[in-house]
Amino acid sequence: MTRRVFFLPLGIFMALLAVLALRLFLVERGAAPELVPSVLIGRPAPPLDLPLLAGGTLTNADLNGRVTLVNFFASWCEPCHGEHPLLMELKKSGLRMTGIVYKDKPAAARKWLKEWGDPYQALALDGDGRAGIDFGVSGVPESYLIDKDGIVRFKQTGPLTMDVLRQRLLPLVAELRK
Amino acid sequence: MIAETGLFCLILAFCAALAQGVIPLWGAARGDRAWMRLAPRAALLQAFFVALAFGALALCYAQGDFSVLNVARNSHSAKPLLYKITGVWGNHEGSMLLWVLILALYGAGVALWGGRMPLAFRARTLSVQAIISCGFLLFILLTSNPFLRLVPAPADGAGMNPLLQDPGLALHPPFLYLGSVGYSIVFSLAAAALIEGRAGPEWARRARPYALAAWVCLTIGIALGSLWAYYTLGWGGWWYWDPAENASFMPWLLGTALLHALIVMEKRGSLQGLTLFLAVGCFSLSMLGTFLIRSGVLVSVHSFATDPARGVFILLLLALTTGGALLLYALRAPRLGEGKGIAPFSRGGGIVLNNLVLCCAAASVLLGTLYPLAIEALGPGKISVGPPYFNAFFLPMMAALAAALPLGAALPWTGGGLPVVFGKRLWALALAALTGIGVFTLSPPQGFAAFKAACGMALAVWILLGALAARPLRNPGMVLAHLGLAVLIAGATAAETWPVERLQLQRPGESVTVGPWRVTLQKVDEKAEGPNYAAVRGHFTAERGGRKVELAPERRLYIAPERGVSRVALVPEISGMLYAVLGEGDARKGYVTRLFWHPLQGWIFGGALICALGGLVALLRRGQGVR
Numbered sequence: 001m002t003r004r005v006f007f008l009p010l011g012i013f014m015a016l017l018a019v020l021a022l023r024l025f026l027v028e029r030g031a032a033p034e035l036v037p038s039v040l041i042g043r044p045a046p047p048l049d050l051p052l053l054a055g056g057t058l059t060n061a062d063l064n065g066r067v068t069l070v071n072f073f074a075s076w077c078e079p080c081h082g083e084h085p086l087l088m089e090l091k092k093s094g095l096r097m098t099g100i101v102y103k104d105k106p107a108a109a110r111k112w113l114k115e116w117g118d119p120y121q122a123l124a125l126d127g128d129g130r131a132g133i134d135f136g137v138s139g140v141p142e143s144y145l146i147d148k149d150g151i152v153r154f155k156q157t158g159p160l161t162m163d164v165l166r167q168r169l170l171p172l173v174a175e176l177r178k
Numbered sequence: 179m180i181a182e183t184g185l186f187c188l189i190l191a192f193c194a195a196l197a198q199g200v201i202p203l204w205g206a207a208r209g210d211r212a213w214m215r216l217a218p219r220a221a222l223l224q225a226f227f228v229a230l231a232f233g234a235l236a237l238c239y240a241q242g243d244f245s246v247l248n249v250a251r252n253s254h255s256a257k258p259l260l261y262k263i264t265g266v267w268g269n270h271e272g273s274m275l276l277w278v279l280i281l282a283l284y285g286a287g288v289a290l291w292g293g294r295m296p297l298a299f300r301a302r303t304l305s306v307q308a309i310i311s312c313g314f315l316l317f318i319l320l321t322s323n324p325f326l327r328l329v330p331a332p333a334d335g336a337g338m339n340p341l342l343q344d345p346g347l348a349l350h351p352p353f354l355y356l357g358s359v360g361y362s363i364v365f366s367l368a369a370a371a372l373i374e375g376r377a378g379p380e381w382a383r384r385a386r387p388y389a390l391a392a393w394v395c396l397t398i399g400i401a402l403g404s405l406w407a408y409y410t411l412g413w414g415g416w417w418y419w420d421p422a423e424n425a426s427f428m429p430w431l432l433g434t435a436l437l438h439a440l441i442v443m444e445k446r447g448s449l450q451g452l453t454l455f456l457a458v459g460c461f462s463l464s465m466l467g468t469f470l471i472r473s474g475v476l477v478s479v480h481s482f483a484t485d486p487a488r489g490v491f492i493l494l495l496l497a498l499t500t501g502g503a504l505l506l507y508a509l510r511a512p513r514l515g516e517g518k519g520i521a522p523f524s525r526g527g528g529i530v531l532n533n534l535v536l537c538c539a540a541a542s543v544l545l546g547t548l549y550p551l552a553i554e555a556l557g558p559g560k561i562s563v564g565p566p567y568f569n570a571f572f573l574p575m576m577a578a579l580a581a582a583l584p585l586g587a588a589l590p591w592t593g594g595g596l597p598v599v600f601g602k603r604l605w606a607l608a609l610a611a612l613t614g615i616g617v618f619t620l621s622p623p624q625g626f627a628a629f630k631a632a633c634g635m636a637l638a639v640w641i642l643l644g645a646l647a648a649r650p651l652r653n654p655g656m657v658l659a660h661l662g663l664a665v666l667i668a669g670a671t672a673a674e675t676w677p678v679e680r681l682q683l684q685r686p687g688e689s690v691t692v693g694p695w696r697v698t699l700q701k702v703d704e705k706a707e708g709p710n711y712a713a714v715r716g717h718f719t720a721e722r723g724g725r726k727v728e729l730a731p732e733r734r735l736y737i738a739p740e741r742g743v744s745r746v747a748l749v750p751e752i753s754g755m756l757y758a759v760l761g762e763g764d765a766r767k768g769y770v771t772r773l774f775w776h777p778l779q780g781w782i783f784g785g786a787l788i789c790a791l792g793g794l795v796a797l798l799r800r801g802q803g804v805r
Binding site: 003006007009010013014016017019020021023024075076078081105108111115116 | 251332336339451455459462466469473475489490493496497500501504505507508509511512548551552739740741
């Protein structure tokens with residue numbers, strides 16, 4: 001009996017490992033750090049009325065007709081930096097991307113994009129985070145894939161990763177484009 | 179060129195670590211002395227190359243070589259040199275390099291000063307240490323290369339998070355890593371003992387200096403982190419039970435238990451099983467902390483840019499090293515033997531009790547940190563575990579431990595002296611009780627808060643008197659460490675029970691009373707300048723009994739990254755800390771100002787530093803043996 005006691009730490013450790021591995025698997029599958037399922041999936045995107053940095057306003061009508069990735073980001077956000085090269089790659093695939101500058105100054109965002117490259121076709125400003133509340137943004141970056149009819153099909157909480165892109169986002173885009 | 183040299187050094191270090199991890203271990207198994215002798219040389223070579231790589235990255239930062247991706251993302255030309263250098267470990271890749279450097283340095287320590295160890299034991303220890311190094315070097319090379327180039331190179335970098343541009347935080351990570359990564363060598367020593375199936379008092383004597391050094395550094399690191407959080411986050415809290423704080427606190431709790439267990443093992447030749455388990459546990463918890471912070475499974479203010487691929491790698495490392503060590507432990511620990519028995523009411527018995535409580539405390543912190551994560555992984559629920567949980571579990575446990583401490587530390591090793599010791603300390607107990615009653619009746623918030631404050635203060639006095647009565651000169655290290663604990667308890671109790679907070683709109687010339695201070699806003703300078711920020715600076719004067727002090731809190735707007743940061747101003751005194759924050763506003767309507775008075779706040783950080791000093795004294799006096 002006494003000998004078995006010494007296996008106890010190993011047993012507890014294995015159980016711990018299993019939980020961590022499961023959690024990691026969920027995170028990697030795109031379930032995202034917070035694992036917050038979006039209630040928006042399958043529903044129309046919330047009403048948008050945001051000033052465009054180039055002038056004019058961004059409304060839901062601008063999203064119709066083509067599959068669009070709406071990406072909330074900010075120049076002060078470190079993970080946005082990490083995600084940015086992927087967005088530049090995504091731009092080459094021809095996916096329409098709309099950037100929403102979240103709780104940030106337009107000048108800072110412009111400078112940031114000038115420095116690192118601009119993947120967005122349209123750039124709108126959500127200075128006070130109002131649109132972020134409508135979309136249920138819990139932190140930047142966050143991305144929403146919206147189909148031709150303006151329905152939210154996919155949400156990524158936190159930065160997009162190569163795996164999420166390859167395994168979920170790009171197949172979904174191809175399917176929605178049909 | 180420098181970056182490429184750095185990367186090359188890192189690859190060479192990996193090769194050295196590989197040789198160090200395989201050949202001496204094999205040599206020890208075959209009894210080949212030449213192969214075993216390779217270990218110290220390989221350890222020094224590995225440390226040399228890792229240090230060169232680290233120096234290369236530091237040079238890239240100092241020169242502002244923005245063609246290196248890591249530098250471009252985390253540095254900026256306008257940043258003061260100090261923060262350019264500390265920027266090296268202010269990001270994931272660089273901090274992993276620091277991690278590996280410290281791993282190699284502790285290995286080099288055994289190579290340089292472990293000459294009196296048996297050859298095979300030293301060879302095995304260094305091999306295990308090198309296997310850990312191999313894992314982390316591979317981790318850097320494959321997933322977190324800090325020397326990646328960026329083409330085309332930008333004209334300037336993106337800058338560093340302004341919250342990290344702070345002298346406290348410049349030193350916090352190195353000390354923290356010297357501590358938590360330092361436990362790796364204790365882990366390796368334990369693994370070597372388990373491989374040999376032998377661990378006696380001499381093992382404890384060899385492991386104790388490393389356990390002490392790591393503990394001292396970890397204590398300082400945690401204290402610095404807490405101090406940094408106190409004055410940068412701007413809301414006057416000093417401990418948040420944040421997952422990253424817990425990640426460094428759990429190894430500290432086990433490390434404290436380990437220090438005590440080592441004493442029993444060295445003195446009495448018993449508790450081998452528990453001691454080796456703690457030795458394996460400390461570093462395992464450090465690695466678990468690294469996994470939690472860097473894999474992205476937890477979201478915390480400390481999270482680095484996270485990447486699940488890194489998480490898989492660290493989890494594998496954790497599974498291999500800790501899993502391997504625990505398997506070895508399960509197979510070999512029963513063979514270690516029992517050693518001399520420990521009488522229940524003896525010094526040894528007290529230490530066993532102390533260790534059980536510390537282990538339970540560490541387990542409860544671990545549970546609180548992982549519980550939300552386990553619930554979310556297993557089911558659809560989403561919960562968060564906050565300070566109420568930790569306080570409810572942790573504080574009573576610590577209170578019980580603190581109450582038993584002065585008695586346990588005064589018991590004789592041979593046992594049976596509880597009534598005698600109790601009689602000898604009756605005066606201290608009486609004084610502590612008087613303090614408690616006094617606090618309870620005089621404390622402004624009545625009820626349960628006053629009761630808690632009374633308990634805290636009574637315990638502080640009880641430990642203080644107990645430590646002073648225990649012949650301080652005979653064992654100054656222990657006495658200092660326990661004194662530090664008493665000071666910390668008193669500080670935490672006072673600062674949490676009797677804080678004063680004033681939040682108001684203040685026009686220049688207006689005064690506010692906060693605690694014993696009368697604070698007047700003199701003027702606000704809207705156009706103050708710093709090296710890489712513009713600031714709005716408030717000039718306050720604080721008066722207390724005829725003494726006048728100036729305070730100048732700021733709201734800073736950093737240039738790169740463009741980000742506002744509030745900089746608090748402090749008046750640290752023994753009786754407490756005056757804390758001023760300047761908010762938004764203008765001269766006509768007034769500025770939002772937030773003033774705190776935290777009685778005995780400095781005792782918290784001071785107490786932790788006294789504890790660390792105690793550890794240092796014990797380390798320096800170790801030649802004279804454990805008493």
